[in-house]
Amino acid sequence: MQITYDPKEKLFHLYNHQISYVIGILKNGHLGDFYFGKTLTGPLCQAQFRMDQNRGLTNYIETGDFSFSLNLERLVYPCFGTTDYRPPAIDLKDSRGSRVIDFKYDSHTLYAGKKLKNGLPSMRPSKDRAMTLEIICTDAVSQATLKLFFTLFKEEAAIVKSSMLINGGASSIEINRLMSTSMDLIDHDWQWCHLYGDWIKERHVDTFPLHHGTQSIGSLRGASSSAHNPFVMLKRPSTTECAGEALGVALVYSGNFLIEGYVDSDGRTRLMAGIHPQNFAWCLEENQVFESPEALIVYSDAGTGQMSRTFHDVIRTHLIHEKWQNKNRPVLINNWEATYFDFDADKLIALAKASKKLGIELFVLDDGWFGERNDDTCGLGDWFVNTKKIPSGLGKLSEQIHAEGLQFGLWIEPEMINRGTQLYREHPDWLIGDPNRNYSHGRNQYILDFSREEVVDGIFQQLIKVLDDAQVDYIKWDMNRNMTEPFSTALPANRQGELAHRYILGVYALYEKLTDRYPNILFESCSAGGGRFDLGMLYYAPQAWTSDNTDAVERLKIQYGTSMLYPLSSMGSHVSDVPNHQVKRNTSLKMRGDVAYFGTFGYELDVLKMSDTDCEQVIQQIDFFKKYRTLIHSGDFYRLLSPYSNQTAWMVMDKEKSKGLVAWYQVLARSNASYDVLKLQGLQEQALYRITGFDTPVSGAYLMQFGLMIRPSFNGITTTSDATGDYQSRIWEIERFTKETS
């Protein structure tokens, strides 16, 4: 890992054994985006990356010079208003109303490690695992300073980028856009791939070729949302899971965002990501500082699978808190689908007792334990126990659950309020909304104005009373509606554009306060399922509820899409009842388990109603998961077959390539089918492996080149014992028998 600066060539080179990022200082002082990709070697100079150009209908910077226009350059952080007409990374309005800006290189610093962001989640590599280049640029007229941060990791093919604006002038500046990253790529022979969706169908994969002009995804919902995840991958048309170039950009942010691709008439691509400029305007007074969220950028020249594995490694080692990085996550049971709002303490204890017998380790009490919460019309905001349901209180209940040998977890939705609550009677003005307009609701609830410190603190004070009194080991933090009528009665007119960002800063502040005070509580974030599954949340909560949809078939697409970026250790996945509550489908307990293993495993059903045979099977599933959870959560994940067909397959191998699990799923039975052959990945070619179904060891080369033959479950004559009909699954355990000889 090295970051070098050649003062003669005015060239920065950030490189490790996998990637290079080259930045040059152009002749007008702007920064040229010269190269991002596989490691470059040999002497580098500006002339290798750019060319003076004299082109028709072009505007040039210097009088008498017809060779240098920003519109023809590839730029690191493009400004609006001089000669570049493509979308800018930064858009400011100075006190005179001018939006023309011209940030030029001033100086730079280099240091080991990386600074944390103030009030924002950020990557946190140790000093020996990363280096940072900070480039300082200034705009002479507005007297603003722009700091650009570039962090290079020692091992991974990834960089982190962000920006910061400091107002050094005597009057305020309005920030309308300050992107976290902008990259100018030399061509547009890429496919744009993103994760779109909705409630109970999160993170489906969509891919299309880049076209001239603008293409974008984003959120204006106050949360990153299930509509679009804050992640985009560009891949070459020929790139597969195992070969070819891919470049992924993900934001470490949970609020309104924009990821925008722009292809100009020369076929160059500008890829930007940051806070969504729509309805965003930040008033920066003299000497104040504004920081953008971070963007994590990963490069792969070995396919999309490699890109995902790099994201997984970076997230697991540099984002998730070290306390949870290598800690086994408990097998949990959540009472939501077992009881919904209809429970009392006796029922909960009975469920916990039965769960313990199955091997479950954590009992989670979901929605409905507080205030007057008997359905979704009331209770949010009143964070004190509902003594009609739990007469002896949460302290006693959590003690009883612990006495059964289980950990105790609790659901909260701290950002929300229902009308009709004590909190609403005391603070009707704490809602986000415009008193001159209608307040729209979602699930009968309203959003608290977390841009206000006193609101965040009010909720914090309520929560600590609960958490100080009870033995809580886990919290599921939910957020069940998106923002409407974004107006804060506490902000002046010129600061209304700050609300959405200030809101998410308030959410982060509450996370910070709670994780500081209760460092042993494991947090799982949730937003009506996976509606705020992003890197910002993972900084505080190492796992996220992937989707309210627990149907095994639907989950194939959801977990597959989620794995593009997020590690299995972050994906909440539970076995639930049949017919499934979201799609009414019946799948076998085996298939539901075989899908849920690939995440943080748990159950969400009434164990008291299960047959003895099902209980036996659940005991075996839990034993199996416990045997493999370290491998599943720390290993390398390989996608083998896409769920956008009848069969899905994936596998996990440990880092030593010695132990793994292969999973295969088929949605619909096929008539008179032949055998299938599944090619594995991630093995050592010459090592021998024992694998379920083979009497003798076979080589890695055989399993990867020829593949694993899968017997059809039913072809009119033969029937395999394990599964027939629709919705099948198989799991193979794989273990190295002899090491590869070099």
Ligand code: GLA
């Ligand atoms: C959301 C969550 C569910 C459950 C309910 C409770 O929908 O995603 O898992 O907690 O809220 O109201």
